[in-house]
Amino acid sequence: MSTAAATPFERTSMKQYVYNTWYPLAWARDVRHELTKRRVLEEDIVVFRGEDGRVAALEDACPHRLAPLSLGTLRGNAVECGYHGLTFDCSGRCVRVPGQDTVPASIQVRAYPTTESMGMVWIWMGKPELADRSAVFHLPQYDDPKFSVVEGDALHVDASYLSLADNLCDPSHVTYVHRSTLASEGRIETPVQDKREGNKVVTWRWVIDGPLIPVFNGLKDFGGNVDRWHYYHYHAPSIAVIDFGSAKTGTGAPEGDLGDCIQMFACHFITPIDERSCTQHWLCLKNSPADPAIDARLMSDLRMTFDEDKRILEAIQRNEDKLQGRRTIRLGIDSSSIKMRRIVQEMAAD
Incomplete structure (x- = not known):
């Protein structure tokens, strides 16, 4: 484990393991x-x-x-x-x-x-x-009959589990990495907010009056633009649940009216293997009935999304190995990742 004095974005050691979880x-x-x-x-x-x-x-x-x-x-x-x-x-x-x-x-x-x-x-x-x-993690919607489950696979990632956790606390990368599945044009400057709740970090943003994202195509026709949300719930040290969805623009979704919407929960369960590799288990819950054709397409689109993350994260890991000791810079968009790494440091120290 790295020393307590290390700051969250120092890359001197990634061996921060929490055992009692x-x-x-x-x-x-x-x-x-x-x-x-x-x-x-x-x-x-x-x-x-x-x-x-x-x-x-x-x-x-x-x-x-x-x-x-x-x-x-x-x-x-x-x-x-x-x-x-x-x-x-x-x-x-x-x-x-x-x-x-x-x-x-x-x-x-x-x-x-x-x-x-x-x-x-x-x-x-x-x-x-x-x-x-x-105390094992369980999402209530998993047992809700209004939701259906699309069970994914186990994706091996040759990168630190903390690097994958960074990614799952970060809506800002979607515009650049996931253009074909999760992103829409013209929304680069949409503000991102975050907060810490105990050993959990919540990161979120709303996109108002924008087009439906590609992965939602075919699930529901809103007849125009939508208001959409992304809430990233990171439960330290290795669970991330992304609540994302869309409702017709102007129908009150930002105020809490989700009566007519598409809603999904993308669940990511990370297994740290060692300092430089992990396994990403994933499943998706959606508020629509199971449909073999739709579910197969959704699984394919989500797997494409996670493969895009895998490509970036593994390239980062190779550079971290090559440029050992190089300190990275911090930006405003790193706020939730900094909170996440601080939580893991605290839990590992305990």
Whole structure:
């Protein structure tokens, strides 16, 4: 972790990890009764779904010779090491040592608490006794029948998770990076506002009397220009929810009347892998019924959007690696990103 004296935009070290929190591990659909390997906060983890349906996550190293347990065999609700057959249950306790009748209680591997929410498996990387499963992130609209879910994928990004978090606190880049999906012309100077709420940063702006953005085409015909909003909710350290939508100009949306609108919640669940890579899991909630054709187009458009971010962020990471120690400048548009990084510094220090 970088020192407490570091300012939010100094790039001397990106290793700022918060451990006592829930991180997205994998889509629940991808965790089956088989051994898979994941990496979170530079720790290798073997993951599997037991016969009872619950997800287990263990340190991916047998304490005998440190062979990866992910190379072993899943037997019921236990993992058999593929080197000498030591077997560990879902709690990390060794239940079998081939060639001897007794199993010393000291033979254990670390077990990580897990839970499920919003179609994701989440993992707790800190002290197990602090893991509160009721505190895992859950967006109320996920259970609202007025919304349908478009579940995305897991996008690998060769960049720091903090750089991706910068991006997800920043509406100002949309005009330049996402011209074909999220931007409209002539709105470069639209002001952006932000505020901190505890360990959360909210960044927002309204575009009044403008055209519908391309990604909304085909969802609703307003017969003219719209008033549209973007609210970026960043929950430290690795969750971002973007509430964006449109309503016909002059119908009261800025004052809170959203009775006839398009509204979406783009949810980004970031898994920090190490200092220079992360995984972006994403899904979208929209206030319209599921439709295979529309949903497929929406998924394609959003994936194109996130690939545009990926290209920029990975190029930034390459320059950060090459120009180590180079200090970047700050602009007024960086206000929410500065707040975000300060929150992460505070949480990491605690």
